[in-house]
Amino acid sequence: MAEISKESLEHLAKLARLDIPEEEERKLLGDLENILGHFSELQKIDTSAVEPVAGGTSLRNSFREDDERTATDQGKGVDSFPNSRKGFLRVPPVFKAK
Amino acid sequence: MNLSGLNIKDIGKGLRNGDFSSREITRSYLDRIGEKDGDIGAYLRTMPETAMAQAEEVDRLIAAHKEIGPLAGVPLAIKDNMLIAGEKATAASRILENYVAAYDAGVIKKLKGGGAVFLGKTNLDEFAMGSSTENSALKLTRNPRDLTRVPGGSSGGSAAAVAADLAAGALGSDTFSSVRLPASYCGVVGLKCTYGSVSRAGLIAMASSMDQIGPLAKTVEDAAVLFQAIAGRDEMDATSTDADYGDLLDADPSRMVIGMPEEYFIEGVDPEVRAAIESVRDVFSEAGAKILRVSLPHTKYAVPCYYLSMPAEVSANLARFDGIRFPGVFAPGELPKELFDIYSETRGRGFGPEVKRRIILGTFVLSSGYYDAYYKKAQQVRRLISDDFAEAFRKADVLLTPIAPTPAFRIGEKVNDPLAMYLSDIFVGPVNLAGLPGISVPVAGREEKLPIGFQLIGKHFREADILGLGRFYEKTTAP
Numbered sequence: 001m002a003e004i005s006k007e008s009l010e011h012l013a014k015l016a017r018l019d020i021p022e023e024e025e026r027k028l029l030g031d032l033e034n035i036l037g038h039f040s041e042l043q044k045i046d047t048s049a050v051e052p053v054a055g056g057t058s059l060r061n062s063f064r065e066d067d068e069r070t071a072t073d074q075g076k077g078v079d080s081f082p083n084s085r086k087g088f089l090r091v092p093p094v095f096k097a098k
Numbered sequence: 099m100n101l102s103g104l105n106i107k108d109i110g111k112g113l114r115n116g117d118f119s120s121r122e123i124t125r126s127y128l129d130r131i132g133e134k135d136g137d138i139g140a141y142l143r144t145m146p147e148t149a150m151a152q153a154e155e156v157d158r159l160i161a162a163h164k165e166i167g168p169l170a171g172v173p174l175a176i177k178d179n180m181l182i183a184g185e186k187a188t189a190a191s192r193i194l195e196n197y198v199a200a201y202d203a204g205v206i207k208k209l210k211g212g213g214a215v216f217l218g219k220t221n222l223d224e225f226a227m228g229s230s231t232e233n234s235a236l237k238l239t240r241n242p243r244d245l246t247r248v249p250g251g252s253s254g255g256s257a258a259a260v261a262a263d264l265a266a267g268a269l270g271s272d273t274f275s276s277v278r279l280p281a282s283y284c285g286v287v288g289l290k291c292t293y294g295s296v297s298r299a300g301l302i303a304m305a306s307s308m309d310q311i312g313p314l315a316k317t318v319e320d321a322a323v324l325f326q327a328i329a330g331r332d333e334m335d336a337t338s339t340d341a342d343y344g345d346l347l348d349a350d351p352s353r354m355v356i357g358m359p360e361e362y363f364i365e366g367v368d369p370e371v372r373a374a375i376e377s378v379r380d381v382f383s384e385a386g387a388k389i390l391r392v393s394l395p396h397t398k399y400a401v402p403c404y405y406l407s408m409p410a411e412v413s414a415n416l417a418r419f420d421g422i423r424f425p426g427v428f429a430p431g432e433l434p435k436e437l438f439d440i441y442s443e444t445r446g447r448g449f450g451p452e453v454k455r456r457i458i459l460g461t462f463v464l465s466s467g468y469y470d471a472y473y474k475k476a477q478q479v480r481r482l483i484s485d486d487f488a489e490a491f492r493k494a495d496v497l498l499t500p501i502a503p504t505p506a507f508r509i510g511e512k513v514n515d516p517l518a519m520y521l522s523d524i525f526v527g528p529v530n531l532a533g534l535p536g537i538s539v540p541v542a543g544r545e546e547k548l549p550i551g552f553q554l555i556g557k558h559f560r561e562a563d564i565l566g567l568g569r570f571y572e573k574t575t576a577p
Contacts, residue, residue: 004462008462009458012458012461012462012465013442013458014442015461015465016413016445016457016458016461017417017420017438017441017442017445018442018445018446018449018454018457018458019442019443019445019446019447020446020454020458021446024451024454027451028451028454028455028458031455031516032455032458032459032462034516034517035405035455035459035516035517035520038401038402038405038517039402039405039406039472041398041399041402042399042402042403042406042475042476042479043471043475045396045399045479045482047475047478047479047482050478050479050481050482051478051481052474052477052478052480052481053307053477053478053480053481053484054477055306055307055337056293056294056306056307056308056337056533057293057294057307057337057533059294059336059337059339062336062337062339063336064333076183076200076201077200079198079200080197080198080199080200080424081423082422082423082424082425082426091422092422092433092437092440093437094437
């Protein structure tokens with residue numbers, strides 16, 4: 001059973017874009033260790049011939065009519081965005097300035 | 099006349115008879131919330147103006163002798179992870195504290211169409227992650243039956259509102275226990291509907307393959323009315339579907355086989371809970387139901403299976419909360435310079451500890467090298483758990499089980515031990531892994547004691563079996 005080290009926790013936090021302050025790390029590591037320890041139960045079951053579940057539904061080809069409609073009104077969609085100007089969404093710069 | 103004590107059915111009758119108006123009843127609920135909710139904390143916010151306007155509209159229809167539906171003019175509470183256009187929807191998280199919804203959730207559209215009145219939005223565990231509502235980043239909710247105890251979670255606000263007569267009924271959402279557990283702890287009825295029976299569009303997603311919206315109500319009959327109003331295909335949710343439910347309240351116990359899974363009556367179940375469930379069994383067996391022992395051998399794997407599957411979905415679903423698409427936690431001008439830091443610090447400040455635990459765990463189980471050992475394994479075990487139910491349902495029409503091993507626990511008792519908290523869900527969670535319907539109904543005769551709920555689990559889309567038997571129990575045991 002894998003354990004999560006301080007280094008791998010920091011790596012996971014980076015992948016998840018989640019800032020975890022130093023003082024929360026220790027508690028989080030302890031919790032994860034407990035939780036993963038509980039999961040070792042699962043390794044005892046032979047699942048070699050079991051087809052994994054994919055999602056919660058058994059529906060197939062769940063389509064709707066392909067006709068024109070207004071989903072979210074553009075005005076309201078823009079309004080609910082934190083920063084906009086003249087109907088355009090404003091986001092922070094993606095590329096670093098030279 | 100205490101208008102706030104009425105159930106949905108009686109409100110409908112009263113409105114049609116002209117005993118009171120929807121405005122009067124809505125006002126009486128809002129007043130009662132003002133008086134009582136300071137102690138309980140069921141609501142994150144009320145919507146008095148919208149509610150009164152909705153009520154006025156229904157009163158106009160009644161005055162014009164128009165036909166009105168069973169929920170017209172009925173004041174309801176909505177869990178704050180469902181969107182109502184123009185109202186805040188916070189999921190009880192700092193990261194969405196200032197988010198205002200741009201559209202109505204599928205269930206809200208349906209309820210509005212039926213003339214329901216929305217009193218306000220109720221508290222929950224942050225992003226519906228928890229079993230006690232203590233993970234709310236915004237408020238503490240107390241159990242109206244004992245203010246030192248938790249209301250259960252994650253739909254704790256909705257359950258407390260119904261239990262304290264602060265709403266005639268409510269909507270919650272249930273991913274592993276979140277409608278049924280609080281219903282049981284607070285002494286109200288809670289229905290987790292079949293996966294796909296109710297639209298999830300506009301429900302802030304936690305684990306999409308298990309999330310399902312369901313009603314909380316004072317009676318089984320009311321829960322059936324709410325279920326009927328929200329069920330059905332919504333083209334905004336491709337997993338939702340129509341089904342023929344038949345008469346929802348017409349089950350005949352003498353023609354039914356009730357299975358009792360032996361794995362649900364294990365050590366660790368409070369003797370009082372066990373005795374309560376046995377008393378329910380006796381009511382059904384005296385009415386002619388055949389009681390059968392069944393086995394769900396993979397029950398003990400449900401909690402570990404869930405805590406591998408769900409975080410994977412959480413880490414994906416919550417990736418959208420990045421400080422850019424929704425109002426963040428930074429004041430204007432305070433935003434970090436680097437894009438990575440905007441994401442990371444917004445999420446670091448905006449999410450509470452349980453949400454962070456689940457995101458990290460989900461990122462871990464999906465990461466290369468661990469995917470097969472954890473995520474795939476969990477999905478295989480999920481299949482075995484579903485197969486257990488399918489096998490049991492060959493012999494039984496419904497299953498009777500406890501909701502939780504104990505009645506409501508004390509505030510703070512499990513807050514520092516996530517694993518102990520997770521285990522409160524051991525008897526209700528398997529239902530979500532298999533996509534089945536389950537209902538929590540209060541065991542009768544406990545008015546002076548902490549409430550205990552019993553669970554009836556039905557076959558897919560057989561809500562009628564569990565609602566019908568629940569209704570039978572309620573009628574038979576009514577004082």
